[in-house]
Amino acid sequence: MAKPVIWITRTLSGATLERARRDYDVIWDAADRPASAEDIVTMSAQVDGIIPCHSEHFTAEVVAQLDPRLKIVANHSVGVDHCDLPALKAKGIVVTNTPGVLSDATAELAMMLMLGAARHVVAGDRIVRSGEWDFWSPAFLVGKQVTGARLGIVGMGGVGRALARKARGFDMEIHYHNRHRLSFEDEAGAVYHETLDDLLAISDFLSLHCPASPETMGLMNADRLARLPEGSVIVNTARGNLIDERALLAAIETQHLGAAGLDCFGTEPGGNPAFAMHENIVMMPHVGSATLRTRDAMGFKALDNLDAFFRGDVPPDRL
Ligand code: 8YV
Numbered sequence: 258m259a260k261p262v263i264w265i266t267r268t269l270s271g272a273t274l275e276r277a278r279r280d281y282d283v284i285w286d287a288a289d290r291p292a293s294a295e296d297i298v299t300m301s302a303q304v305d306g307i308i309p310c311h312s313e314h315f316t317a318e319v320v321a322q323l324d325p326r327l328k329i330v331a332n333h334s335v336g337v338d339h340c341d342l343p344a345l346k347a348k349g350i351v352v353t354n355t356p357g358v359l360s361d362a363t364a365e366l367a368m369m370l371m372l373g374a375a376r377h378v379v380a381g382d383r384i385v386r387s388g389e390w391d392f393w394s395p396a397f398l399v400g401k402q403v404t405g406a407r408l409g410i411v412g413m414g415g416v417g418r419a420l421a422r423k424a425r426g427f428d429m430e431i432h433y434h435n436r437h438r439l440s441f442e443d444e445a446g447a448v449y450h451e452t453l454d455d456l457l458a459i460s461d462f463l464s465l466h467c468p469a470s471p472e473t474m475g476l477m478n479a480d481r482l483a484r485l486p487e488g489s490v491i492v493n494t495a496r497g498n499l500i501d502e503r504a505l506l507a508a509i510e511t512q513h514l515g516a517a518g519l520d521c522f523g524t525e526p527g528g529n530p531a532f533a534m535h536e537n538i539v540m541m542p543h544v545g546s547a548t549l550r551t552r553d554a555m556g557f558k559a560l561d562n563l564d565a566f567f568r569g570d571v572p573p574d575r576l
Pocket of ligand 1: 309310311312333334335336337359543544545546
């Protein structure tokens with residue numbers, strides 16, 4: 258029997274590409290550019306399944322033009338805000354994602370951004386690297402201590418809980434806000450706040466781990482940023498549009514916020530050039546899940562979902 262034809266839009270890990278080629282007829286372009294709406298529509302007539310990343314946008318307009326040949330979109334991501342799920346569902350296209358496997362890698366990056374923002378990593382690195390380090394004083398690059406501080410986590414899914422586990426190693430006091438209170442076991446001593454405002458009021462550090470949706474767009478606006486304690490640090494490894502970037506900039510400029518650590522931006526790729534003026538904003542180019550082990554696990558999970566679908570089973574991560 259002929260193998261199903263799948264299109265892999267971006268450069269996935271070597272092990273993923275190898276396994277995909279073993280089991281499928283794979284279309285993959287080493288140029289590794291994000292696929293345009295036109296590419297997606299054209300390719301949908303040539304393939305049975307697609308493994309896209311969050312860089313490929315399945316808007317309602319794109320979905321309306323998809324060829325009936327395309328049966329499954331097996332995302333290589335946990336976030337699916339790039340997919341219009343109701344439109345795909347209405348068209349009978351199965352959609353899956355990759356939950357769980359990227360929680361530790363993303364939480365590691367959140368921890369790194371939190372520590373880096375708290376301890377002036379951008380300025381420190383610049384001063385040493387440039388040869389400008391000609392001065393030292395006990396008053397030099399004094400930061401904010403993470404140990405013992407209160408960490409507010411917004412969204413206690415896989416990544417939020419992984420961050421809580423790591424932060425406990427730094428003796429942080431864990432607080433969270435989530436759609437539902439976790440079980441006693443999952444809470445593991447974390448303090449639940451029924452409202453976001455309550456959480457903000459006590460968060461020396463705040464880390465965002467909720468999905469991007471129309472409800473969470475601009476979640477951290479000027480009003481909510483103002484509720485954070487003076488000198489607090491905000492970290493975002495989830496999605497850029499959770500934060501109103503103008504409001505964030507204003508809060509940094511007035512020094513209400515002590516620092517920020519950002520892996521996600523309203524505009525990607527690209528980021529926000531206005532942030533570059535501030536060395537207390539630590540930035541990374543959306544690489545939360547970018548470790549080799551996690552890339553393999555994400556690719557394998559996307560393939561597990563495809564395998565189940567083409568076997569006639571319900572894919573484990575069907576949305
Ligand atoms: C990836 C992500 O960078 O999973 C997500 O939602 O944002 C990231 O892990 C990306 O989508 C990889 O395809």
